[in-house]
Amino acid sequence: MPQDQTKTYQAKVFVTLKPSILDPQGRTVERSLSHLGQQVSGVRVGKYIELQLEGERGEVESRLKDMAENVLSNPVMENVRWELEEAALEPA
Amino acid sequence: MPQDQTKTYQAKVFVTLKPSILDPQGRTVERSLSHLGQQVSGVRVGKYIELQLEGERGEVESRLKDMAENVLSNPVMENVRWELEEAALEPA
Numbered sequence: 243m244p245q246d247q248t249k250t251y252q253a254k255v256f257v258t259l260k261p262s263i264l265d266p267q268g269r270t271v272e273r274s275l276s277h278l279g280q281q282v283s284g285v286r287v288g289k290y291i292e293l294q295l296e297g298e299r300g301e302v303e304s305r306l307k308d309m310a311e312n313v314l315s316n317p318v319m320e321n322v323r324w325e326l327e328e329a330a331l332e333p334a
Numbered sequence: 335m336p337q338d339q340t341k342t343y344q345a346k347v348f349v350t351l352k353p354s355i356l357d358p359q360g361r362t363v364e365r366s367l368s369h370l371g372q373q374v375s376g377v378r379v380g381k382y383i384e385l386q387l388e389g390e391r392g393e394v395e396s397r398l399k400d401m402a403e404n405v406l407s408n409p410v411m412e413n414v415r416w417e418l419e420e421a422a423l424e425p426a
Binding site: 257271272274280283284291295308309313314 | 363373
């Protein structure tokens, strides 16, 4: 059975305001778009964070969960989700 | 052949700084994580925007492309990509 290997992983973290929290930035974008003739609704502005981690898959997943929930987002006001994939090898 | 129908679509827009642009916010996050004992690299902080549009699929796609490229992002400094899907029906 192959041993779990240390690899470089690319993580993508999506932080969004909870639906019950007002989003003034989103409202502003919505009004600006409306003034430009673009009718849209429900604009919510969140954060999209990319980062790289090294380690074994399970350990990296657990570190990413910890960072996403406790550092990159505010659990009182925000929801967070993330994706993890092996980083593409850099061209030499 | 079914006619193209007016529907509500949910759009997700991802705005990231171009790789050549320095990201001081990302550097700060990286240092903060390092002080907390989390070694990560290549932290980049972008925006994640959700919005809803109504219309026919083709027209909505073209409006979204216009908004994403010309309003929601700055083409000089940022890259932008987006996803579009039919919005789930709200429970009555």
